[in-house]
Amino acid sequence: MSDNEAVAEARDGGAERATGQSGKAAGSQTLARGLLALELVAGQPRGMAVQDVAQHLGVHRTIAYRILVTLAEHHLVVRASDGRYRAGSGTVTLARGYAAGVREAALPVLRRTAEQLGATVALVTAEGNEAVAVAVAEPLSVNYLLSYRVGSRNPVGVGAAGLALAALRPPEPDESPEVTQAREQGYARTFGRIEPGAYGVAVPLHLVDPALHMCVNLITWREDVADASLPTMRAVAEEISGLG
Template identity: 70%
Template sequence: MSDERAAASPAGGDTSKGQTRQGGAAGKGASGSQTLARGLQALEAIAGRPQGLTVQDVAQHLGVHRTIAYRILVTLTDFRLAVRTSDGRYRAGSGMVTLARGYAAGIREAALPILRRTADELGATVALIAAEGDEQVAVAVVEPRTVDYHLGYRVGSRHPLGIGAAGLALSSLRLPSPGEPADAAEVRERGYARTFGEIEPGAYGVAVPLHTADPGLHLCVNLITTRKDVADGAVPTMLRVAEEISTLG
């Protein structure tokens, strides 16, 4: 995020490989429902693999027998959260769209046209990033259609809060504390964060925190690029975009 685990990709493509967090949902089975935890982890894995996963892939990912993986996938399919295609692989289903629309009180869906316009205008990938606990997660990512080469990363990409432009912008939305990132106070005063190579070598990040009507909702808009001139010129536009999106919430 901000210069997030970016992958150089040609226009219209993202070569960053989908990843799922190990030891996440399944690792919490002792304190909750193991079946639910496995189902959520399977859903996360499918959502992160546009090419789809087989039953065996899911079984290996969860560390369970194929029969268990199959039952989980059938349940996800019944709720339209997954779909089995003609090649026998499971991909994200239409029910995921409904869930996404409910995220952040609809700001994500409403912000997408603005993000698309901005990405094309600036010729760089633009994203909506949210704070979840001590992590930052990309909830919407839009790549430009106006350039032949850009950086890209996937929705769901996660990094620790406080690093990269997005991490600093999100940290600035929290109350000042002794343990906060050193640059958070500067971001509060300046109104935006600017970094270089903090997460992805050679990538510039520009991020602006959103000030929505919900004080508990911590979001920012973020741009990544390998071009210094694009990052230098993007600040005024990103500030306007953040203000525009903030009014949506």
């Protein structure tokens, strides 16, 4: 730590003490800063530099660095080779807990929708650059259907679900036109991208936690089912978003 940074940190700390804050209040402020820093970093796929975090928090660079180091010790952020901080593996554990709650709440809706549309419907979440099916419902009234198992993985940006999940991310200069279109339309539709001869229709969820990217995805062999499914799938996405 440089002399200037040490002086700045002491000044910031002294200012807090001068206001008469108790240890409890100071601890709450530190926690709030840490949570905000985590939220900022997690919301930026390209990561954030220490100075960027400091500016958003309104604190000196040294304090921001100390917060990021603490988060890194708990694997909530990771410092990349370019010096920028990105979401770490620990956030996956937190997201899985939240995602599990969304999954349980969504299952009855998925089952109802599968029966209504006569097609397989899945809840898909982004884990890194993979789209993972966390819940699947299949209609009981259909003899022939497209099976899709829980745990199925495909790249984000590929297939209807992958495109819908990619559309939830900030725009990228080099993103595919399909991702841009999915973001503008609010849904993605594909044919034969994952399974030859199969249609996919996916609508992203807009959850309380914007860092958790999920979508509902319909998979069917039938073009007429895919054609008629969008209004229902939009309504289902809105309903499940309200549950989470």
